[in-house]
Amino acid sequence: MISVRKQQTIAGPAMCAGVGVHSGAHVRLALTPAPADTGIVFVRSDVRGVDNAIRAHANSIGDTRNCTTIRNASGVELATVEHLMSACAGLGVDNLIVEVDGPELPILDGSSAPFVQVLLNAGLKQQHAPQRVIRILEPIEVRMGAKSAALLPMEGFEGLDMDVTIRFADPAIGVQRRRVHLTPESFLSDIADARTFGFLADAEAMRAAGLGLGASMANTLVVDSGRVVNPEGLRFDDEFVRHKMLDAVGDLAMAGAPICGRFVADQPGHALNARLVRALLDTPEAWRWEYDFDGEAIHGRAPELIAAVG
């Protein structure tokens, strides 16, 4: 029997709390289920008197220098949304309300694993509406100096095929490349646990700029002159490139739907990923909406027909 990949939310409310990596602010999160076609919507519960809801979408992206900050038309902002966005996209949570009582999401352990745990503890709930996907038809590429990112058409895998390379002068990282066919299973096993990282040499400049105030070895891999400073060491030999994949999963989710295609990136970052998503949405002839039928897309079917097929 043919079935359509249905939208998902969480089965019940969930909470978590922690410190923002840049602001150092202690914040609490309340996650609640959302109706079909809501998407991921953040609500700044500490901001009153103006519209305090911010939709997780490319149109809401503000600053991308050190993390992904989103803002709404009233200028209300929320920083460091990428690791929760990655957890949602990785698990296939399409609809969610996230209330937060501060300016930045908590960094927790620097990976998406704690957010995954919160979402899985709440339970995933399938909804009636089918989930649309963005099928890449023509290549889209963006560059920033030596950095590049592209979305390409893909045959043989109904989902996002990720191929990411990073290049750092520090030999503790060096050149790392990884390829993952993104599914909830591969996200959990290969990506979700990889932590964010930074260089000890940059820490002082970051703090002087009012950034990284909540950063510590409890939430950041610290690299200094060819070694990892954290006493516990790495979770994976190539944890760094895996974290760049984690960030990309969250950043690409800003397209507003899962992407079916191949993502090839050389030295990606939030700014580059955001440019790629912008280029995607600004090039409608390079992709089309589709529904997933048991992992096999049926092109151009009307929603009524899909409902009838069930």
Ligand SMILES: [Zn+2]
């Ligand atoms: Zn990150």
